[in-house]
Amino acid sequence: MTGHAQTLRPFLSRAAQLYPDRELVARTGDGTVRYTYADYAERVGRLASALRAADVGRGDRVATVCWNHHYHAEAYFAVPTLGAQLHTINPLLPADDVRHIVAEAADRLLIVDASLAETLAAAYDPDAFESVEQVVVVGGETPDLPFDAVVDADAFVAEHDPDPDYPALAGDDPAGLCYSSGTTGRPKGVQYTQRMLWSHTMAILTPAGLDIADRDVVMPVVPMFHINAWGLPYAATAAGAKHVYPGPSPDPADLVDLIEAEGVTLTAGVPTVWLGVLEYLQDHDADLSTLERIVIGGAAPPERLIRAFDDRGVEVVHGWGMTETAPVGAVSHLKPDLRDADYETQLSKRTKQGLILPGLEFRVVDDSGELVPHDGESMGELLVRGPWVTTAYYGREDDEAFEGSWLRTGDVVTVDGDGYVELVDRAADVINSGGEWISSQALENAIMDHGDVREAAVVGVPHDRWGERPVAYVVADADDREALITDACARIREAYPDWWVPDRFEFVESVPKTATGKFDKVDLRDRFEGSLDETVDATPPDEAE
Template identity: 60%
Template sequence: MAGYDQTLRPFLWRAERLYPDREVVSRTHEGIERQTYGEFADRTRQLANALSDLGVDDGERVGTFCWNHSRHAEIYFGAPNIGGQLHTINPLLPPEHIQYIVENAEDTVLVVDPSLLEPLEAAYDETAFSSVEQYVVIGSEVPETSLGPVTDYESFIGGQSIEYDWPELDEETPAGMCYTSGTTGKPKGVEYTQRMLWSHTMATLTPQGLGVRDADVVMPVVPMFHVNAWGIPFTATAAGAKHVYPGPSPAPEDLVSLIESEGVTISAGVPTVWLGVLEYLEENDADLSSLERIVIGGSAAPKSLIEQYDDLGVDVVHAWGMTEMSPVGTVAHIKEGLGDLSTDQQYEKRGKQGLAVPGLEFKVVDDDGGEIEWNGEEFGELYVRGPWVTDSYFERPDANEADFEGSWLKTGDIVTVDDEGYIQIVDRAKDVIKSGGEWISSVELENAIMAHDDVSEATVVGVPHERWQERPAAFVVPAEGADLEEDEFESELEAFVGENYPDWWTPDTVVFIDEVPKTATGKFDKKALREEYATEGLLAEE
C-alpha cells in the first residue's frame, strides 16, 4: 500500500529546496527574462492563491493559449496542485476546433499571450465560451481586446501571498487535459490524472527515457501547448535542471543563440525544427559545443539528419508517443551489448521509434487478432498500456469503443518489431499505401526520398489507381539552390529509391511544391494534399 499519493507537488518542492538558485530562463518579446527556482515557486504559490480566490478547484480547468515561457510553466504547477486541471490549447488549430475544445472542456479561466489574442478573439463564440469566468493576458498590461472580464497576469497574481497551503490530493484527481489534433474529425479530449503525470515524469527521468539530470540545461522547442511539451517542464523540474524556454515563434537563429548563450545540453522538437537549424548553420558560424543531444519526435527523423548532427557532436535521440500516452512511449537508445554494431547498423536502430520506456507494455496484433513475431518483417497494429496511458476519451463513447480494448490503447500505428525489441512504425493505418495487394510504407519511402541531397522535405500519399488500387505519389520540396525539373527528377528519384527498395515502391509521379502542408502540431498534413490534388489526375493508368 502506497504511503502517500503520487502527485506533481513533490517535484516543485524538491526543485525549490534543493536547487533554489537554478534558473528558469525565457525568451520574450521584451528580451531574456530570468528567475530562480525559488522565485518560480513563490510565483506559482501566488498563482495558486489567485486561482483559489477565483474559485478554481475540484477539476475545474485553466485553459492556456500560450507559447513556451516561464509564466506558462507556472500554470503547469499552479493549476494542478490546487486540484484544478491544466488544459493547454493549441492556438494553431482552426477557430471551429478551438470553439469545440473550449466548450467541451468547459474552461473556467483562459490565459492568453498578447500575440495570440487575435486568434483567440477570432475563435470566440458566446455559447462555446460561456463557461469562461476570467481571461488573463500574460504580461503587465491588457492590450485592446473584445474579451472580458479580462486582467493582466501580473495584476492577477501580484497582490497574492507567496505562502500557500497545498491540499493533499488523491492521485486519481484529474490534473491535465490535452486534445488530439488529428486531420479528421473533431479533436478528442484526453485527461491526465496526477498519478499519470507523476508516472510519466518518473519514466522520462530514467536513462532509458530522456535521462534528464540536475546538471542539464533543458530547452523544449516542442510547444507547451502540444501534449505538455512532451512532459519536459515536469521532467526538468523533477530533475532540478535549468529550464530555457524559446518563447514565441522561435526562428533557427533564436534557437542557436539560446543554445550558445545559456549552455543548453538537451533540447526537443519535431524534425522540421532541426532541419531548419542545419540550414541556418550552413550560412552562419555557431558554437553548439554545450549541446549533447536532441530528442526528435512527432514524425520520423531522416537518417541524413541524424548523420549531420553526429558530425556536429550532437546525439539525436528518436522518440515516439501519443497524446493518449502523456505522451512518451518509446526512445531509440542503443541497448547494452549493441555498442559493437557497425555505424550503419547503429543508424538503423536509432532511426526506429525505439524501445518501450520502463513501465509500458506493448503488443503487435495482426489482422487475425494474433500477436506477430519479433523478427523485423511481420507487421501489425501496435497496442500499448501502462500507468500513464489513458483508457478512454473525454465524453466520447463512440471513440472509446473503436480505439480501446480493455486496458489496451489501439494506437492505429502499423509497426514491425525486430529481435532486439526495437519498434519501427511502418505507417499510420490510414496512410499505408496498398498497391496490388502489397503494402508500401509511406513513412519509409519519405525518409528514403529525403536522403537525396536535392530534397529539403518530402511526403508520400497513396493515389487511386484502377489496376493497382493505389500507387505512391511524392510531393517534394527541392533543397535551396537545387536546379531540378520534375520530369527529369522523376527518373532520377526512381533510380535513387531503387537502390534500396523494389521497383514497385518507387513513386509513379513527383510533384514539386513550395512547402509540405503541416498540421497544427507540425506533422505532415497528408489529408490536405489528398484534398488539393484529388481531381488532378496525377497518375496515368497502366
C-alpha cells in the same frame, strides 16, 4: 502499506529546496526573463493563490493559449497543484476546433498570450465560451477582448500569498487535458491524472527514457500547448535541471543563440526544426559544444540529419509517442550489444521509434487480432497499456480505440529481433497498392535523405488498376528536378521493391501542416483529383521480381 500520493507538487518543492539558485530562463518579445527555482516556486504559489481566489478548484479546467515561456511554465504547476486541470489549447487549430474544445471542456478561466489575443478573439463565440468567467493576459498590454472580465497577469497575482495552503491530492485527481489535432475528425480530449503525469515524468528521467539529470540545461522547442512539451517542463523540474524556453516563434538563429548563451545540453522538437537549424549552420559559425542530445519526435528523423549532428558531436535521440500516451512511449537507445556495432548498423536502429519504455506493455496484432512475429518484417497495429496511457476519451465513448486496458494506437509497425519498434505508417496513411502495403513514411525518409530536399510527403491516390499508388509532394532547392527525381527513385530502389517508387513527384512551395506541425495528408489527398492512369514507372506487386 502504500507510500504518499503520486502527484506533481513534490517535483517543484524538492527543486526549490535542493536547487534554489538553479535558473529558469525565457526568451520573450521584450528580451530575456531569468529567475531561480526559489523564485519559480514563489511565482507558482502566487498564481495558485490567485486561481483559488478566483474560485478555481478540484476538477475545474483552466485553459492556456500560450507559447513556451515562464508564464506557461508557472501554470504547468499552479493549476494541477489545486487539483484542477491544465487545458493547453493549440493556437494553430482552426477557429471552429478551438470553439469545440472550449465548449466541450467547459473551461472556467483562460490564460492567453497578448500576442495571441487576436487569434483568441477570432475564435470567440458567446455560446462556445459561455463557461469562461475570466481571461488573464500575459506578456504584454491587455488587449480589447470580447469577454466580461479581462485582467493583466501581474494584476491578477498581485498581493497573493506565495505559499498557499495547497489541498491534499491523490494520484487519481485530475491534472491535465490535451486535445488531439483532429486531422481525421473533431479533436478528442485526453485527460491526465496526477499519477499519469508523475509516472511519465519518472519514466523519462531514466537512462531508458530521456536521461535527464540536475546537470542538464533543457530547452523544449516542442510547443508547451502540444502534449505538455513532451513532458520536459515536469521532468526538468523533477531533476533540478535548468529550464530554457525559446518564446514565441523562434527561428533557427534564436535557437542557436540560446544554445550558445545558456549552455543548453538537451533540446527537443520535430525534424523540420532541426533541418532548419542545419541550414542556418551552413552559413553561420556557432558554438554548440554544450549540446549533447536532440530529442526528435512527431516524425522520423532523416538519416542525413542524424549524420550531420553526429559530425558535430550531438546525438539525435528518436522517440515515439502520442497524446494518448502522455506522450513518450518509446525511445531509440542502443542496447549494450549494439554499442560496438558498425555505424550503419547503429544508424539503422537509431532511426527506428525504439524500445518501449519501462512500465509500459505492448503487443503488435494483425487484422484478425493475432500477434505478429518480431522479425522486422511482419506488420501489425501497435497496442500499448501502462500507468500513463489513457483508457478513454474525455466526454465520449470510443470503443474502437480501446480493447479493455489496451490502447489501439492506429500505428502500423514492425518489431525486429532486438525489440526495436519501427513505425511503418499511420493506419490511415498506409498505401494499399494491389493488396500490398507501401509505407508512406519510409518513402518520405528515403526522399528526404537527398541533400536538396527540405520536405517530402507521400500519399496514396486512387489508381484505376491497383487501387492506390503513391504520389510524392516535394519541397526542394534543386534546379534540376529531373535529376533529383532520378536520384530519389534510385534511393528508394536500393531499399524497397520497384513498385514502391512513387508514380508522380509534385514540387510545391511548402507541404501543408496540421496544427501540431505534422504533414497534413488529408489536405494533400484532397488536392489530387480523379485517379492515376497506368504507368510504366512502377512495377505492380504481382509482377515484381
